[in-house]
Amino acid sequence: MIWHIFKKDVRLTWHLAAMAAGLHWLTAIVATIVINNVYVLKNPPVAILLIGGLVATGLVIMAAVQQDAIPGVSQDWLVRPIRRRDLILAKLLFVVLMVQLPNFLADIGASLASGFSLSVSLSAALQHSAVQMLIINLPFLAFASITRNLLDVVSGGVIIGLGVAIVTGLTPASAYLTPVWRTGLSWILTSTACAVLVFGAVVVLLLQYFHRRTRAGRILTGCLIALLLMAQFMPWQPAFAFQRLLSSAPGSSRDISLNFDPSAGRYKPPAGALTQEDALSVLKQNDQTFRVYLPFRVTGLPVDSGVQTDHTEVRLIETNGRLERLELDRWNVRPGGTPMALVYPKLEIPAVLYQRIKDQPVRLEVDHWLTFVRLASSNGLPAIDGNQQFPAIGRCQTSVNSGETAVRLGCVEAGTTPPCFAFFLEHVPTGSRNPERFACGSYTPLDTNPMISISLTPFGVNLTFRDPTGLAKFPVDGSRLRESRVVIQIYRVQDHFTQKLVIPAVRLGEWEAERPN
Amino acid sequence: MIQAKNLWKKFGRFDALRGLRFTVPKGSAYALIGANGAGKTTTIKLLMNIFEPTQGSVDILGVDSRRISPRELSRIGYVSENQNMPEKLTVAEYLDYLRPFYGTWDRSLEATILRQLRLPPERRIGQLSHGMRMKMALACALPFRPELLILDEPFSGLDPLVRDEFMEQLLHQAGEMTVLISSHELGEIDGVATHVAFLDEGKLLFEESMIDLTSRFREVHITTAREARSPDRIPPHWKDVKTNGNVLSFVDTQFSGEYPDERFGSLVGDVRRIDAQPMALRSIFTTLARAARDGGNA
Numbered sequence: 001m002i003w004h005i006f007k008k009d010v011r012l013t014w015h016l017a018a019m020a021a022g023l024h025w026l027t028a029i030v031a032t033i034v035i036n037n038v039y040v041l042k043n044p045p046v047a048i049l050l051i052g053g054l055v056a057t058g059l060v061i062m063a064a065v066q067q068d069a070i071p072g073v074s075q076d077w078l079v080r081p082i083r084r085r086d087l088i089l090a091k092l093l094f095v096v097l098m099v100q101l102p103n104f105l106a107d108i109g110a111s112l113a114s115g116f117s118l119s120v121s122l123s124a125a126l127q128h129s130a131v132q133m134l135i136i137n138l139p140f141l142a143f144a145s146i147t148r149n150l151l152d153v154v155s156g157g158v159i160i161g162l163g164v165a166i167v168t169g170l171t172p173a174s175a176y177l178t179p180v181w182r183t184g185l186s187w188i189l190t191s192t193a194c195a196v197l198v199f200g201a202v203v204v205l206l207l208q209y210f211h212r213r214t215r216a217g218r219i220l221t222g223c224l225i226a227l228l229l230m231a232q233f234m235p236w237q238p239a240f241a242f243q244r245l246l247s248s249a250p251g252s253s254r255d256i257s258l259n260f261d262p263s264a265g266r267y268k269p270p271a272g273a274l275t276q277e278d279a280l281s282v283l284k285q286n287d288q289t290f291r292v293y294l295p296f297r298v299t300g301l302p303v304d305s306g307v308q309t310d311h312t313e314v315r316l317i318e319t320n321g322r323l324e325r326l327e328l329d330r331w332n333v334r335p336g337g338t339p340m341a342l343v344y345p346k347l348e349i350p351a352v353l354y355q356r357i358k359d360q361p362v363r364l365e366v367d368h369w370l371t372f373v374r375l376a377s378s379n380g381l382p383a384i385d386g387n388q389q390f391p392a393i394g395r396c397q398t399s400v401n402s403g404e405t406a407v408r409l410g411c412v413e414a415g416t417t418p419p420c421f422a423f424f425l426e427h428v429p430t431g432s433r434n435p436e437r438f439a440c441g442s443y444t445p446l447d448t449n450p451m452i453s454i455s456l457t458p459f460g461v462n463l464t465f466r467d468p469t470g471l472a473k474f475p476v477d478g479s480r481l482r483e484s485r486v487v488i489q490i491y492r493v494q495d496h497f498t499q500k501l502v503i504p505a506v507r508l509g510e511w512e513a514e515r516p517n
Numbered sequence: 518m519i520q521a522k523n524l525w526k527k528f529g530r531f532d533a534l535r536g537l538r539f540t541v542p543k544g545s546a547y548a549l550i551g552a553n554g555a556g557k558t559t560t561i562k563l564l565m566n567i568f569e570p571t572q573g574s575v576d577i578l579g580v581d582s583r584r585i586s587p588r589e590l591s592r593i594g595y596v597s598e599n600q601n602m603p604e605k606l607t608v609a610e611y612l613d614y615l616r617p618f619y620g621t622w623d624r625s626l627e628a629t630i631l632r633q634l635r636l637p638p639e640r641r642i643g644q645l646s647h648g649m650r651m652k653m654a655l656a657c658a659l660p661f662r663p664e665l666l667i668l669d670e671p672f673s674g675l676d677p678l679v680r681d682e683f684m685e686q687l688l689h690q691a692g693e694m695t696v697l698i699s700s701h702e703l704g705e706i707d708g709v710a711t712h713v714a715f716l717d718e719g720k721l722l723f724e725e726s727m728i729d730l731t732s733r734f735r736e737v738h739i740t741t742a743r744e745a746r747s748p749d750r751i752p753p754h755w756k757d758v759k760t761n762g763n764v765l766s767f768v769d770t771q772f773s774g775e776y777p778d779e780r781f782g783s784l785v786g787d788v789r790r791i792d793a794q795p796m797a798l799r800s801i802f803t804t805l806a807r808a809a810r811d812g813g814n815a
Contacts, residue, residue, distance in 0.1 A: 001618065008614050012605050067603060073567045076602045076657075079595040081587035081618045 001083065005068070005090035010098065013063045020056035021102030027053050028110035031456070057099055058140050062153050064094045065144035071214040072148050088209040095137050104129045107455045114456060115395050116414040124415035128455030135194045142201035145208040146217040160225055167229045179236035183310050183330070184371060184419065187444030188239045193231040200224035236311050240369050243443060244496040253372035253495040255300035256307065260503045267293030267344040268514040290354040292511040293344035294364075296501070298333050301341060304375035306334040306491055308420065308440040309368060314347065317363040324353060328366060332438055334422065349508065358509030366501040371440065373420045373491035380485040383407050383425060383476075390488065392418055394457075398486050404478065405468060409486050410460040419443050420491035423461045425476040427484045432475040437461050443493055518543045518665055518695045519564060523573035526559050526719075533559045535719040536573070541697055541712070545726075548706035549699040550802070551716035557699035558597075560716070561669045564697075565595060578665060591619050594658030594694075597669040598651065604643030608636050608653060612660075619661035626690075627660035633686055648679035655683060659690050666691075668698040672705045684709070703799050715805060723805055734801045735772040735793040739765045742787035752784075756804050768804045769793070 010017070027049040068077040068087055077087070104125050111121030147153045171177060180189045204220055207213045244250075298307055314326040329346040349357075381388040384407070386398035394413030401408050407425060424436035441459075463486060465474050476484050519541035526534040534556045541547040549557050562568045564577050566585045575582045578589045602611060608631070616622045631638060634652040645653060651671060658666060668687075672680050687696075688709070700706055706713065714724035739745070745765040747758050754771040765785050776791045796804075 004614070004617055008603075008606075011610070012603060072601075073562055074597070074599045074601045076600055078567050079565055079590065079593070079600075080615065081591035083587050 001086045002090045002093060005082070005087060006093045006097070009064045009067050009090065009094050012067055013060060013094075013098075016056070016060045016063050017098040017102075020053065020060045020099065021106075023049060023053040023056050024103050024106045025109075028106040031458075032110040032113045054136070057103075057137065060099055061095055061137060061140040062144040062147065062150070064098070065091050065141060066147065066149060069148045070145050070208045070212055071152075084209045088205060091141060095133070095141060099137060100129050100133055103132065110456055111414045114412055114414070115389055120414045124455040127415060134198050138201045138205075139197050142204040142208075142217075143221065145205055146214055146221060156221075163222075163225060164229065171232070178232045179311055180234045180239045181232055184308065184440050184443040185239050185243050185310060187442045188242060189231055189234050191444070192234065193228050196224060196227050196231065200227075236369070240310065240496065240498075246443075246445070247495045248492070249494040251495065253370070253497040256370075256372060256497070256499075257299050258368060258370075258499045258501055259297050259299070260501060260506070261295045261297040261342065262506075264295035264297065264342050266511060266514050267295070288351055289348045290351055290358075291513070292347050292349065292508045293513050294347060294503075294506075294511055296331075296343050296345060298335075298341045298343060301333075301335045302374065303335055305494075306332060306373045306375075306420065306422070306438060307341075308332040308371045308373060309345070310371055310496070311369040312345075313367040315365040316349075316353075316357070317365070318357060319360060319362070332440065334436070334438055344513075347508075354508065359507055361505035361507055364501075364503040364506055366503075368499040368501065370497055370499060371443070371493055372495040372497060373440065374494050376418065376490045376492040378487060378489045380426070380487045383481045383484040383486050386486065392490055393488055396486075396488065400481070401462065403468070405466045406462040406464045407481065407486060408460065408462055409488070410458065411488075412456045412458045414456055417441070417457050417459060418490040419493050421459075421461075422487075422489040422491065423463060424487050425463045425465060425474075425481075425484055426487050427476045427480045429483055433487075434463065434465060434474050434476045437463065438491075440491070518545075519547075519575065519577050519697065521560070521573070521575040524560070524563065524570050524575055525572035526556075526563060526568060527571045533719050534563070534570075537716075537719075537721050539714050539721055539724045541695060543695055544693060545711045546691070546696040546698065546709055547712040547714065548710035549697065549714050549716060550701070550703060550706065551699075552701055554718075555701075555716040556719040557701075557716055558599075558669055559719075561597070561667055561697070561699060564667065565593075587618075591621070591661065592664045594661070594663035594666040595669075596651065596654040596658050596667070596671050598671065598673040599669075600650075600654050602642045602650070602653065602657075605641060607639050607641050608645075608656075609638035611642060611653075612638075612657065615657055622661045624660070626662070627656070630656045630659055630686060630690070633689075634682065648675050651675060652679070652683060652686075655686060659686075662690075662692075663694060666694050666696045668696065670699055670701070672700065672702065680705075703802055707798050715802065717806065730801060731795065731798070733770060733772050734796045734804070735769045736796050736800070737767055737769050737776070738792040738794075739781055739785055739788055740790040740792075741765065741785055742789055745785065748784040750784075756808050763789075768796070768800075770804070770808075 027046065030049060031046050068082075068091075069075055107125035107128060108118075108121045111124060112118065116124070143156065144153070147156055180186055200220060204217045204224075207217045207220070301307065309330040309332060312328040312330070314328050316324040316326055318324075327348060329348075331343050331345040333341040333343040335341040377390075377392070379388075379390045379393060381396055381398060383398055384400060386396065389395045392413070394411050394417070396409060396411035398410075399408050400406070409423060419442065420438070420440035422436045422438040425434040426432070439461075465476055465481065466478050467474075519539075521537045521539050524534055524537035525532065537556075537560065549560065551557050559568065563570055564575055564582055566582045569583055577585060578592060580586070580589050603614075606614065612627060612631075616624070616627075634656055636649065636652055636656055640649075642650070642653060655671070666687075671683065675683065698706060698710065710727055712724065712726050713730060715722045741763050743763060745760040745763050747760060747765070751758055751767075754769060756768040756770055758765070758767040760766070772793065776793060781788050781791065
């Protein structure tokens, strides 16, 4: 009877399903063909299509489930010899065939159109589809099962939205409160939240379809949302300990050490490394906070490696024993030909505190949680009009931006992207390079964004070669672009480790940045 | 067919049903009578496992209502005034949808019922009038020849013509079927029900077969030689005892044939004439309800 119920639902909701599928196809077409997958999420029309597709998916699922609504006492199906198991399976079948399948096909189409092979496209689309089913459509199904009609959906949505907005609004953006958020480990947080979501959705569905416990289902839904919101407060230590278990080369970071090196002098934004605008922002102090830049020297680094800070905790102890907790900007470093590197992480200090202690010696204790990465591969493509596909990176294209100040690199990969990249412009005949951009994303073993209706993962970077003010000079400037290439280096995670740095006495006033040249 | 054992249902602090006990015999047409809010629909929803009892239980087709499965549901026809059928499907589409769920569905019977109820197969359910919807619900409940047909206020809001058509079809198809029908209107079940139960504020005031009920109730007028007076000790089965001149009137709830004069002589004096008339169903109910509310037995 599963197929029979499914056919009835299709008959009643096919127009909505067609609309949702149309939106997904349109998104795939626009993202793939019109804007070449570059900056998909930052492109307003695509973002609108993505949100529209998501809303339409929700509406289709709600409509299908509410054909045989669980809450209420007057539904005809309640008095018919319909097995509850058949009913829930019919709804799942509906989601798979009427929601997932069109998305899956759009996904494969987008992937093939972007130049990926059928096997790569299939694999990426399958992974994306499975994740999307679990963490979007299954919760939609569960939510639909505790609602009777569109009014219920809207009311529930408003209540949930308000709750989320209030909790989010009341939560200050602080690394102490949400230490895992926006780090390479945030996948642990999102995966935990997703696991809770999936588990909760399954429980709600079972409660509803096999016991018709709508009140319990609604209470559970509320608790789940609260739990999801609480997930952002996941403490750092257990998350890092878990991540450490996943290190591919445990102990490989044992030679790396971190020291405070006052002999390196004050931070001075290097010419050409940043635009003048960036450089000036270094000096910008406001009424609330002051910034100082402490010279940290990282030693024991292999040449083809890098270190990414995931989290820091700074304790500032005044001479009278008073303790203040501060936040140090996350930093990363790669050695430039020698096994050591210098880095100036930014320390923000509240103005009142800074005025009091800037000329006094204070003790600083800095706990670092770090990730050690090593170069896995290096690839290059022409700086102008390059269009190439690379293993593990995907298809990349280069172009000069409209202001003719930077080379825009846009890549799209079918599925997972590596955790860390370095990008730089290199003049091929001379080997001279512009300062690189090094960044680590997520260390997740499963990197697919279910909120995007296609499985392609877009990423990119702007590599500056000209400062319109003329103050910053770049080794690879506009005149050398034709003979230059964009180098994309992939770094793989080797190990996660901790370092504690103690500076017994430092006058922070001595470590404000110098003016740039 | 149905047996309710100390059935309670609470909604928050409100007791919708209070210790209901009743039995619907196989082959009967059992009428559940009561005013709006008496608990008739709640009782039926408990039978169908739409609600769960707070306390007690009810067996339906030999199964506890909480364990009712598609197997039992395929033997039960259900018609309710508040039945939500898919409004966007046409009459024919919905019957097509329901057919495979019932192994005993009779297509020729379905066609006959549709024709007799004059239901337009191509019309969407959402476009049917209330009366037509009730007919539609009946058309969905009969073609599989259910063993038990449950009708929850089936006549509510129906005009007399539609009601007659509905009843005609129902009686025509009833056969061996057990029927449980709830209504707040006595006239609707008169001539149909074989058994009747009266529900008031969640309590079952009485249940009895219609034959027993009508045969044991008599409106009695005793004419005496002198001015009538109420007996010092009124027998408990006398209800609504009144006097008017030399006439003593009451409702006898235990009439068993004839009244010998000497039976009343000791109670009311010199009896000249005894007049015992069968009572209309409505009058019986009024008497019973009044007696039950006053805390007595009937």
